[in-house]
Amino acid sequence: MRSPSPVPAPVGDLAPGARQLARGVTATWWYTFSAVVFLELFLLFVWVLYVLAEPIDDIGALLVGIGGLVWWLSTMLLLADYRRRLDAESGIPWARIAGPLLVAVAFGVVAGVFADSLLLVAMPIVQSIVLLNWPRGVRYRVVLLLTAVMIVMAFIDGARGAAAAGPEVWGLSLYAVLIPSATVSSLWWWDVLVALDRARASEARLAATQERLRVATDVHDLQGHHLQVIALQLELAERLMARDPEAALEQLRLARGSVDDAMQGTRDLATRFRSIPLGDEVANARDLLQAAGLEVDATIAADADSAPSNALGPVIRETTTNVLRHGGGRRAALTLARVDSGWRFEIVNDAERPVPGDHTGSGLDGVRRRIAEAGGTLEIREDDAEFGVIVTVPARDTTSTDEEA
Incomplete structure (x- = not known):
């Protein structure tokens, strides 16, 4: 699993051309976040109604409802951690994910006992597990394995008679089995957007680096040529100073002209890079x-x-x-x-x-x-x-x- 990345730079610190893109990425994340938590909340609401329909006391139904809300809030922490990840780093951030996972296990056991359903035991645990920052390619295998386990538990509930044979109960079971896959699909679209945004940023940095290298090359070629000429002219003037002062003075004049040429070339180069269509x-x-x-x-x-x-x-x-x-x-x-x-x-x-x-x-x-x-x-x-x-x-x-x- 991947460790969290540093918090992105504030939108106000970005270049004007990148602010709108950063806002679009942020908006897409909130769409993804809201879709996942809505799916979980709706499933939790239906399961609570199912538990209330069972012949249990009010305290049991209250525990299932409150525990479900606590679990629902804990998944938001996992989603927030999912957003702040780095692909290059490794390691499992147990300090952050241990709490939400323990909440999922506790809620699954309590709700499963009151509802007499193995599927309800597995549902919150599986949903929390798929929200973890699995390495690339591992999450899909985990989702397939856990979905198969939930299907088996759904059929075991049906065989034990813990779940009625009515279509509404089987519909609830199907929804519980499919919600991990729906969640991973939403996160996959977010991953694609993040990859595209990183590619755009890398392309912009590469273009800026290439432009800096081109400027450095032009400056080096221009100044290197003029400085070499000036050095030779000054060396020649030094040698001629004793036996031919006039010739030495002429070389000094040429060196001064070379300095002027270097200054003018630098100004022309700066003007060329400053001019924007x-x-x-x-x-x-x-x-x-x-x-x-x-x-x-x-x-x-x-x-x-x-x-x-x-x-x-x-x-x-x-x-x-x-x-x-x-x-x-x-x-x-x-x-x-x-x-x-x-x-x-x-x-x-x-x-x-x-x-x-x-x-x-x-x-x-x-x-x-x-x-x-x-x-x-x-x-x-x-x-x-x-x-x-x-x-x-x-x-x-x-x-x-x-x-x-």
């Missing part, structure tokens, strides 16, 4: 707003990657932060489209209690200056229900042109 910028903004709980409608032009990223990229990031900081609403709409005058970006969000002028500040002032330098226009639309920022820039990125010049 505008379509990805809008998609990232959509994911961030959705992770914050907003309903987002994003419209992105097919050729959005050709839009001026130097001008619109900071605008998209600043306005998205502005919505998260001051919006407080439930919906947002993002639009990046080509217009006659160039490119138009629009972000609109509702507000629960809009305050005139509350959205304006240093952030939008910086956006206004950047757009003015790019030759574009900034429009702010604010009313009682919505707040919008509309930016229009020429198709030619004047900021990028000036930097290249």
Whole structure:
């Protein structure tokens, strides 16, 4: 059986793109958890009704009911332990599972005695056993074996006359026999989802590692080449200093030029890795707003990657932060489209209690200056229900042109 894993990181510590996935995994677990405990509760309720129909005293029926509830609560502890497991670790966590297993045995014996049913003795014990963190491939063999044992006990009850031959009793026995298999089926779907989520996380980590290796390789190649050239030029200048000062001075000038080339190459490399296509910028903004709980409608032009990223990229990031900081609403709409005058970006969000002028500040002032330098226009639309920022820039990125010049 597998030992528990550490508690997953809080949703707030995850990257914006992963928060929604983490919430989906959590929601799926609660669906699985509620399905299993509902099956157990319904079976317990039917068995209590069956015991009450037998000629026993009220104390016996009360013991069966209270014991059943205690057993039902103990299975929740086993389910919680099942969620916090690690496939790589081994060992049986007896300190955690001993209590629920003892409760299952005690309830099975007490209820089986009062109901005169071997099947009722086995049912809570078998159900608790299948909830344990068995190694991969072992649980299914355990379930098949225990289900066969319960079938045998059901027929023994029928042969002993402890159970009536009516269809309602046989239906109850069939439900008790099948509930371990139904439980394992629900847990199997949860295991599949966890495996897919881990594969997604591993793929994301691998992509990030490959990107870091590529950056490291580019930096190494760039700086290694320039540093080697600078070292040779300085060594040559040192040798020429005594007999030919002019030639040594020329080598120093070349070394300084090599330093400038290295600095410019580093800046170009950083710029290349910082530049993100505008379509990805809008998609990232959509994911961030959705992770914050907003309903987002994003419209992105097919050729959005050709839009001026130097001008619109900071605008998209600043306005998205502005919505998260001051919006407080439930919906947002993002639009990046080509217009006659160039490119138009629009972000609109509702507000629960809009305050005139509350959205304006240093952030939008910086956006206004950047757009003015790019030759574009900034429009702010604010009313009682919505707040919008509309930016229009020429198709030619004047900021990028000036930097290249």
